[in-house]
Amino acid sequence: MFQMYWPIFLIVLSNIFYHICSKSTPAGIHPLAALTVTYAVGAIVSAVLYFVLNHGGNLIQEYHKLNWSSFVLGLAVVGLEAGSIYMYKAGWNISVGQLVHSSLLTVCLIIIGYFVYHEAVTIQKVVGILICMFGLYLINK
Structure with missing residues (x-):
């Protein structure tokens, strides 16, 4: 049962922080400039977690298994995050x-x-x- 529900808990908790952080992005910074830091942190955390959870894993070998979806997902994530920041800047x-x-x-x-x-x-x-x-x-x- 835990295996079924922990991802939902993670999504909800992450979404809470996501929206708080999106709304708290300083008014004077361009949203896309802020996202460059967001993605740098995300890339570092993802790499660290990969190596922690996959002892002896080879990240470069994993990259050879990629298809189009990871690249389009990257574009989608930029749209999601930029859209959220702009949404809050617009006054929502x-x-x-x-x-x-x-x-x-x-x-x-x-x-x-x-x-x-x-x-x-x-x-x-x-x-x-x-x-x-x-x-x-x-x-x-």
Whole structure:
């Protein structure tokens, strides 16, 4: 059971810090300049964790196994993080901005799941989409 839920806990905890840090980025710094430090720290921590968790691992050999997804994920992460910083600089509240983009993301992923991965779209998911859309309406009213 722990193996099933610890990643969810990690995601939630990391997202809390993610949004606090995004909202706390100094107003005077360009978001992309701030992200260069973010990615340098992320690269160092990832490398250290790789070697700690893979005793005797060879990072260069691992790189030979890469495909397009790691490179596109890098672009996506820049978009996510820059978008969050810009969202907060534009004046979104931490409690509303995240909820708006998460609700829209959920709807998009249900559609992508159906068309790309052939996941079932149940009545419950359709009702969930409608509730998300109504919730967005109420939050932004």
